[in-house]
Amino acid sequence: MKAVTGMTESEKYESFMKRIEDGDKIEMDDWMPDEYRTVLIKLISMHGISEIMGALPEKEWVPKAPGLGRKLGIMAKVQDEMGHGQLLLRVTEDLMKPLGRNRADIMDDLFEERLKFHNVFHMRTHTWADAGLIGWLVDGAAIITQTNMLGASYGPYARALKRICAEEVFHAQHGESIIMALAEGCTEQREMLQDAIDRWWPSLLMFFGPESKDTTGSSKQDATIKYQIRTKTNEELRQSFLSKYVPRIHSLGLTIPDDTLRFDQETKIWEYRQPDWKKFKQIIGNEGPKSQDRLNLRRAAYKNNAWVREALEA
Amino acid sequence: MSGTFYNEYEVFSKRAPDKGFIHHFSLTAPNDEIAKVMAQENFLRREPVSDLWVVRRENILTLSDGEKQTLQRLDNKDYRNTKGYGYLRKKWRMYEQNLLDEKEIMGWAKE
Amino acid sequence: MEKTESGKFEGLTETDQAYLADLLKQLADDDYLLSFRSSEWLGLAPHIEEDVASASISQDMMGHAAMYYGLLGDIYGRDADDLAHFRGPADRRNSILTEKRNGEGEYLDVPKYDWAYHVVRNLYYNMHKKVKLVALKQSSSTPLRDVAAKAAMELYYHELHWRTWFIQLMNSSDDAKARMAAALEKVNGECADLFHLGKYSEDITRKGYIAPASEMKDSFRKEMEKVFDQTDSVFSFPDDQKENGRLGRHTEDLEHALELMSEVYGSVPYAKW
Incomplete structure (x- = not known):
């Protein structure tokens, strides 16, 4: 589509920023600054590919899910993750189209490790409790970051998020239902659950990203706030997660592996032990415990099925 | 590609x-x-x-930026809506009749 | 959406119970196993949209299995989950076609699954199921009739889905045609027991629980020929094969599948999950 006619670049930029400030939504064919497009592609492709990679750890538990109802629930959840990936990749693909890129390029970026995915999906799942915990707390954390972007200035992303968040409510309850059965179950089950929390806690804190770019050397939070894609900072989101979930974890008689964790009544801020941010960098750099295994699985599946795509590319 | x-x-x-x-x-x-x-x-x-x-x-026809300008219009078209004829309610009341408004007329479907 | 509650069995003699139980195991284990095999494809399909679409079919199949296990549970006075998870290979009545691996490798490792086999197997299975459900809708047993009527509603989509993929790949590249031919050959070696009605087959049909296998096979052949008419290949169906799942004679693939599927459920036998 043609750019806004008769305006200089800076006028276009000003009118674009005004639209954002007025709460107007930007659509895929609208004029947008290159930086806006770049920031969106980076953010949404990572979000989308994380959903696609995130299907893998839970998929490991689909056949093993204990009970017909559990099998059905987790199948539906993994399907939704792929579905969220689909929605988000479509948003990204439309943004990339003017640059001559499509889904095949996104997959290539993942395989060549130019495109990263969320830290949590690099981790190993050990027991059925991990499958429950992912639904309860990982999806809980995801709901917090995603609802923070429901008002995003980019219309297609905001609409996809609205749909995704609605489905995440099911995911969280699916997780809670698994967790509740374990928490109210026998000793083995409770131990399994506590063990899962102990192992996943640092990953959950890392999920929101570093407080500022000083921590790890890079953070895209500034640009996303400038363009009203999100409103809260990484740390604000993490605080909100702690406020919502710490009491719930404790209410089930479970403990959190951080003896420094406390809510400061005066500052209204959670104090907690920082996760190892060096490790975080390694993990998202595809050097986590399961990073290469899961990437290899994706690469192999993609290559193995290439004939199907080639056959139908009439 | x-x-x-x-x-x-x-x-x-x-x-x-x-x-x-x-x-x-x-x-x-x-x-x-x-x-x-x-x-x-x-x-x-x-x-x-x-x-x-x-x-x-x-196969979907979309509007360009320029064409989207054609979607704008002035807010002076009360004559297209019942809003422009609101005074009738008072008039009919003078003749001891009710106004046949949208609610009333759409309700006839159920009669 | 339709509710899934169905009528209960009434006034069954002990032999009736045995006949019905055997038939229900055939129906339930078929869907249970193929749903599992299909769910191994989750996240690994050739296309993301297809991954999402076919995941619904896997769920539908598991849903149907749950309805059949529910009826089986009524007969035995046992829990449907226990019947799904705790029965060993010798007690399973699924067709060999539904238990075979998707290809080389483990789903937790880096499997090499074969989409051609997935498409052909699912077309054969779902067409067989469609024909069987038509027959079950005429069953002399009310609960069976009720469940069949419900499951049949979802078969329109399952059949359309796999038929579309089948016809397209059969008419595409030479490479794809060769892969589909190989998959057809493989399926032909595993599907002979699809319409077999097990050790009580005569009693089951005499009681009118389901139509005789030969009748269903004829309908199946007609349906499949219509599909094959849209390709360059000719439909064939095997008379016999080495194993017969309907008689509890299975391949090693089943044992492995069942272990995996009950790993957690059986890990703490007294636990509620």
């Missing part, structure tokens, strides 16, 4: 026979038949569907 496997399709559905079509999201597919068998399960897994449209995006 492989291009033609990823044709873009927009998906629309009706919740019930008496409802209009609404737009959902888009999907990519190698051809029309495959697009059709994937549409409902991608976007309508939880809601009732009484009909489905799957449309190739290239």
Whole structure:
């Protein structure tokens, strides 16, 4: 589509920023600054590919899910993750189209490790409790970051998020239902659950990203706030997660592996032990415990099925 | 770069026979038949569907920036709405009659 | 959406119970196993949209299995989950076609699954199921009739889905045609027991629980020929094969599948999950 006619670049930029400030939504064919497009592609492709990679750890538990109802629930959840990936990749693909890129390029970026995915999906799942915990707390954390972007200035992303968040409510309850059965179950089950929390806690804190770019050397939070894609900072989101979930974890008689964790009544801020941010960098750099295994699985599946795509590319 | 496997399709559905079509999201597919068998399960897994449209995006006519300017209009068209004839309520009352307003007239369907 | 509650069995003699139980195991285990095999494809399909679409079919199959296990549970006075998870290979009555691996490799490792086999197997299975459900809708047993009527509603989509993929790949590239031919050959070696009605087959049909296998096979052949008419290949169906799942004679693939599927459920036998 043609750019806004008769305006200089800076006028276009000003009118674009005004639209954002007025709460107007930007659509895929609208004029947008290159930086806006770049920031969106980076953010949404990572979000989308994380959903696609995130299907893998839970998929490991689909056949093993204990009970017909559990099998059905987790199948539906993994399907939704792929579905969220689909929605988000479509948003990204439309943004990339003017640059001559499509889904095949996104997959290539993942395989060549130019495109990263969320830290949590690099981790190993050990027991059925991990499958429950992912639904309860990982999806809980995801709901917090995603609802923070429901008002995003980019219309297609905001609409996809609205749909995704609605489905995440099911995911969280699916997780809670698994967790509740374990928490109210026998000793083995409770131990399994506590063990899962102990192992996943640092990953959950890392999920929101570093407080500022000083921590790890890079953070895209500034640009996303400038363009009203999100409103809260990484740390604000993490605080909100702690406020919502710490009491719930404790209410089930479970403990959190951080003896420094406390809510400061005066500052209204959670104090907690920082996760190892060096490790975080390694993990998202595809050097986590399961990073290469899961990437290899994706690469192999993609290559193995290439004939199907080639056959139908009439 | 492989291009033609990823044709873009927009998906629309009706919740019930008496409802209009609404737009959902888009999907990519190698051809029309495959697009059709994937549409409902991608976007309508939880809601009732009484009909489905799957449309190739290239067949949708869209408006350019300039053309979108044509969507604007002045707010001086009360004469197209009942709002422009609101004084009738008072008039009819003088003749001891009620105004046949939208609520009243649409209600006749149930008589 | 339709509710899934169905009528209960009434006034069954002990032999009736045995006949019905055997038939229900055939129906339930078929869907249970193929749902599992299909769910191994989750996240790994050739196309993301297809991944999402076919995942619904896997769920539908598991849903149907749950309905059949529910009826089986009524007969035995046992829990449907226990019947799904705790029965060993010798007690399973699924067709060999539904238990075979998707290809080389483990799903937790880096499997090499074969989409051609997935498409052909699912077309054969779902067409067989469609024909069987038509027959079950005429069953002399009310609960069976009720469940069949419900499951049949979802078969329109399952059949359309796999038929579309089948016809398209059969008419595409030479490479795809060769892969589909190989998959057809493989399926032909595993599907002979699809319509077999097990050790009580005569009693089951005499009681009118389901139509005789030969009748269903004829309908199946007609349906499949219509599909094959849209390709360059000719439909064939095997008379016999080495194993017969309907008689509890299975391949090693089943044992492995069952272990995996009950790993957690059986890990703490007294636990509620």
